[in-house]
Amino acid sequence: MNLLEINHMKKGFDGLEVLEDISLTVKEGEVVSIIGPSGSGKSTLLRCATMLERMDDGELIYLEEKAAWSDGAGHSVYAPKNDLKRIQRHFGLVFQNFNLFPHYSVWKNITDAPLHVDKISKAEVEERTNKLLQQLGLEDKKDAYPCQLSGGQQQRVSIARALALQPKILFFDEPTSALDPELTGEVLKVIKELAQEKMTMIIVTHEMQFARELSDRIIFMEQGRIQKEGSPEDIFGSDNARIREFIGKF
Amino acid sequence: MDFGKLLGQLGSGMVVSIEIFMLTLLFSLPLGLVISFGRMSKNTLLRTITKGYISIMRGTPLMLQLMVVYFGPYYLFGIKIAASYRFTAVIVGFALNYAAYFAEIYRSGIQSMPVGQYEAAKVLGYSKAQTFFKIILPQVVKRILPPVTNEVITLVKDTSLAFVIAVSEMFTTAKAIAAAQTTMVPFIAAAVFYYIFNFAVAAFMEYLEKKFEYYR
Numbered sequence: 001m002n003l004l005e006i007n008h009m010k011k012g013f014d015g016l017e018v019l020e021d022i023s024l025t026v027k028e029g030e031v032v033s034i035i036g037p038s039g040s041g042k043s044t045l046l047r048c049a050t051m052l053e054r055m056d057d058g059e060l061i062y063l064e065e066k067a068a069w070s071d072g073a074g075h076s077v078y079a080p081k082n083d084l085k086r087i088q089r090h091f092g093l094v095f096q097n098f099n100l101f102p103h104y105s106v107w108k109n110i111t112d113a114p115l116h117v118d119k120i121s122k123a124e125v126e127e128r129t130n131k132l133l134q135q136l137g138l139e140d141k142k143d144a145y146p147c148q149l150s151g152g153q154q155q156r157v158s159i160a161r162a163l164a165l166q167p168k169i170l171f172f173d174e175p176t177s178a179l180d181p182e183l184t185g186e187v188l189k190v191i192k193e194l195a196q197e198k199m200t201m202i203i204v205t206h207e208m209q210f211a212r213e214l215s216d217r218i219i220f221m222e223q224g225r226i227q228k229e230g231s232p233e234d235i236f237g238s239d240n241a242r243i244r245e246f247i248g249k250f
Numbered sequence: 251m252d253f254g255k256l257l258g259q260l261g262s263g264m265v266v267s268i269e270i271f272m273l274t275l276l277f278s279l280p281l282g283l284v285i286s287f288g289r290m291s292k293n294t295l296l297r298t299i300t301k302g303y304i305s306i307m308r309g310t311p312l313m314l315q316l317m318v319v320y321f322g323p324y325y326l327f328g329i330k331i332a333a334s335y336r337f338t339a340v341i342v343g344f345a346l347n348y349a350a351y352f353a354e355i356y357r358s359g360i361q362s363m364p365v366g367q368y369e370a371a372k373v374l375g376y377s378k379a380q381t382f383f384k385i386i387l388p389q390v391v392k393r394i395l396p397p398v399t400n401e402v403i404t405l406v407k408d409t410s411l412a413f414v415i416a417v418s419e420m421f422t423t424a425k426a427i428a429a430a431q432t433t434m435v436p437f438i439a440a441a442v443f444y445y446i447f448n449f450a451v452a453a454f455m456e457y458l459e460k461k462f463e464y465y466r
């Protein structure tokens with residue numbers, strides 16, 4: 001089954017076309033990396049897919065349920081609010097700069113949404129959270145506040161926070177680019193482990209080696225378009241001059 | 251007049267001052283939040299009205315506003331003013347005035363919040379109300395404590411303005427005694443009272459700020 005389907009997505013900011021015509025399908029268990037130069041629209045694509053931004057035109061479908069569709073006259077129509085709330089539960093998003101809630105402890109950052117948004121029982125949330133803390137190596141940090149953690153630890157907490165709602169798809173927007181180089185490894189390792197567990201993920205990243213090892217598919221974006229899409233071998237072995245130049249920089 | 255009696259009279263004036271202080275905060279803090287919503291509303295009319303309100307409340311003397319609230323009902327509508335209305339008028343005047351100042355403090359605090367907090371909350375599925383009351387407001391409170399402390403300390407001193415409509419708070423009382431006895435002592439005693447009052451308020455606000463120091 002397709003967990004995510006984007007058809008002919010377009011998005012502009014006051015006259016500037018940022019996404020020209022993006023179509024993309026992601027199947028259950030797939031790991032898709034998005035690479036491309038700065039300003040090519042990678043974050044905008046993720047923000048439109050996670051409905052933080054309204055796209056101008058196109059179709060957005062999660063698990064065969066339409067979140068938005070085109071009216072045929074160049075505009076997107078979004079589903080009613082209640083439908084969107086339900087559809088929204090299918091995905092999670094991990095931000096570049098974590099966006100943890102600074103006034104909540106690690107434990108509360110992770111448990112609050114499952115308890116008070118999804119209204120899951122306390123016992124179940126505790127079980128989930130303890131498991132996640134262990135999985136992400138954060139057991140001894142559950143009472144800490146975000147300001148007491150390193151960047152790598154904060155990013156792992158934010159991954160735990162997203163996973164606690166048990167999304168079907170997890171989006172990452174440059175999860176390691178706000179981190180010191182020596183801290184990226186611990187976050188990449190966690191994402192790798194998720195990939196091994198067949199978590200469906202869409203990852204915007206500048207970590208070429210990581211994308212190559214981990215991805216089922218890599219998307220190369222440039223100027224608001226998907227210039228090339230294929231297996232890591234296809235992309236890294238491509239003779240397209242732009243792609244070679246881009247990859248060569250890393 | 252012996253000193254004990256003087257303190258007794260000033261003390262009951264002080265109770266009135268404290269009542270004005272407490273009731274003003276009780277009403278103006280929530281009212282200020284509501285006004286700040288209006289001030290930040292997408293609705294242009296609402297925004298313009300609240301902006302005008304804040305501008306007038308901050309741009310004219312509180313003393314004058316108290317007189318308008320007190321005498322307004324008579325001059326505008328011919329309603330006879332009962333003596334018991336004095337205290338109510340003071341609270342209404344103070345609350346309306348201070349709410350305008352608090353509204354601007356709330357607004358600056360709310361607008362200083364990083365958009366990432368809203369976005370994280372939205373993706374996690376929090377409703378708008380949950381986002382505001384659980385995620386945004388607690389952090390705003392921490393951010394605005396210093397300017398709120400300034401206003402609260404000003405309020406302690408401003409309570410003396412209630413004298414313009416002859417509410418027997420501490421300053422009015424001190425003035426009356428001083429005039430009758432031709433002595434400065436009541437004024438000095440009142441000054442000490444205000445100082446202690448303010449000292450306690452400042453200590454409490456400092457305690458609150460400390461309580462919020464558990465995170466950055």
Ligand SMILES: Nc1ncnc2c1ncn2[C@@H]1O[C@H](COP(=O)(O)OP(=O)(O)OP(=O)(O)O)[C@@H](O)[C@H]1O
Pocket residue numbers: 013018036037038039040041042043044045
């Ligand atoms: N809210 C916005 N308002 C106006 N322009 C925007 C907005 N968000 C993005 N843009 C513009 O859209 C273009 C694409 O931005 P986007 O952030 O999607 O790029 P990116 O591929 O994620 O880049 P990077 O690798 O630097 O993160 C840029 O030209 C950017 O200036």
Ligand SMILES: [Mg+2]
Pocket residue numbers: 042043044174
């Ligand atoms: Mg980006």
